[in-house]
Amino acid sequence: MANFDNEISDETKALIEDVVRDHLNGFNVSPCEIVSFENHDGEASISVGICYLDAAKAISPTITIKLVTELRAKLVDAGDQRFPYVRHYFQEEQEIVGVEHACGAA
Numbered sequence: 772m773a774n775f776d777n778e779i780s781d782e783t784k785a786l787i788e789d790v791v792r793d794h795l796n797g798f799n800v801s802p803c804e805i806v807s808f809e810n811h812d813g814e815a816s817i818s819v820g821i822c823y824l825d826a827a828k829a830i831s832p833t834i835t836i837k838l839v840t841e842l843r844a845k846l847v848d849a850g851d852q853r854f855p856y857v858r859h860y861f862q863e864e865q866e867i868v869g870v871e872h873a874c875g876a877a
Contacts, residue, residue: 779807779817783851787819790845794838799824803860807853817846817853822860829866835859 788802804820819842823830835857842855861867 779805783849786845786849787817787842787855790842791819791821792836794841795821795834798828798830810854810856815853817851817855818858819855820858820860821851823862823865826862826865829868831868840866 781850787805789801791802801822801824803822804818806818808818810816810817839857841856842857846853846855847863
């Protein structure tokens with residue numbers, strides 16, 4: 772089991788918020804939760820929840836996937852070895868490029 776501080780420093784939270792806003796520039800988002808937790812392997816990790824405040828613009832899965840890579844690199848550069856697990860909380864009507872909604876399908 773990992774021994775880690777459950778707290779995330781204000782500096783780390785600010786770094787995560789900046790990366791999320793920069794990477795998802797053009798989308799109306801807000802980091803809605805940033806918490807430290809122990810993953811299934813007992814490793815110290817960070818959970819980042821991102822709330823999409825509107826569904827005005829379609830988003831590509833490529834953009835959301837690359838966010839994890841960018842967050843991880845910035846955290847490591849800052850000396851934080853915890854892996855960032857990212858959850859996206861989309862509005863119900865959010866369009867995802869290349870994904871068809873199954874609602875109403877036979």
